Amino acid sequence: MAYPISVTIGALAVCAALAPFGTLDQVAALGAVALAIVGYTGYRFAVAFSFVSLRGAGTAGTVRVARVRQQHRLTSRSWLEFGEGRRTRWLPVYFDPALLTLTEGTAEVTDRAVVIDGRRLYPSGRLREQEPIGRLIDNPSRPACGPHLLAAVHLRRRLLLDAQSTVAAPFAALLWVYIDGGGFPAFIAATCVAAAATIWLSAIKGSDPS
Template identity: 50%
Template sequence: MACIAALPADNALDQVSALAIVVVGVAGWTLRVWYRSARRVPLGTAASVRRVRQQHRLTSRSWLEIDGKTWLPVFFDPALVTLPSPVTAEVSTTTIGWNGHVFMVSGRALSAEPPGRLIDNPLAPDADAAERGAVAARPLRRLLLDAQSAVVGPFVGLFWVYLVGGGIPAFVGATCVGAAVAIWASAIRGSDPS
């Protein structure tokens, strides 16, 4: 807060207003995702499903391929590691149910394969698959995966200082906010640490 106090009054107001807009946007989008995941939609029709793990640039996501025609991204769940491939599951627009587990959709469906390197789940899971899934779901491992996207933080800081000014305090603040939003965006899209 001392950094903001050192700025001229109108520039400090611009900085705080921009931060408030970012916070409101992130909170609103997070509440939207939580609402969609908390809302239990009745599971729909039975379909053949197989898990595909995507690696594309800094992104790693889980996708469920439905009947070989549609790909749905899902939030990571340790049960995805134990999912045989293919398996019959109950599919709706926002959830996929299998063996008592409900996988929440984390994005829009694709009618073509997702870009990048695709890694199929094995036909039958290994004996230690549940343990590997639990290890992958640890918060520190997830943060390590999502933190890769924080490299955009300094570029956001430079762009902010170029547009608004504010010197080093504004650069540091915008870098921190840019890195935090990049980590959040990676996590909210459904990153896969497995």
């Protein structure tokens, strides 16, 4: 959870740093963006720490668990696949290095958490009955280690992967300048805010850098 928290703080810092240089309308827009970031982050963390997704779902004790990585357009997320008889359920989780060492059947599930080798995983969404859309990539049968493991958890790699969605930031900035004016300085500032917001959104949804 350290990564999404850090990215959230960074996005709020960008808004705070630009606020003293903006007009009244621009400061109001920055405040609205910051408020949206705080509100949605609070909701995501409430889901992650409440474990409502697992309570009363019949998923507890020793069950078959496998990790899959979802690839859909620019989205990459980690999911835990629970097998209960003929029924399969999927739970999105925030990325943790322990996921790279997970092989099928090595996780312990309680009514409040998913624990792998003593490490707790935090849900990034609700438990669902339908298979996630996109391409699902199974975890290797042998745990990852060495350089691949170190590269997957590197902060720079995670930021670069989440920054793919920032291609839309200049277009959002152009729209803002068209509506509010301000010229080139306003365009640069709006681009920075939009880029920070898109990186934050990818991180808070539970992006997977592996």
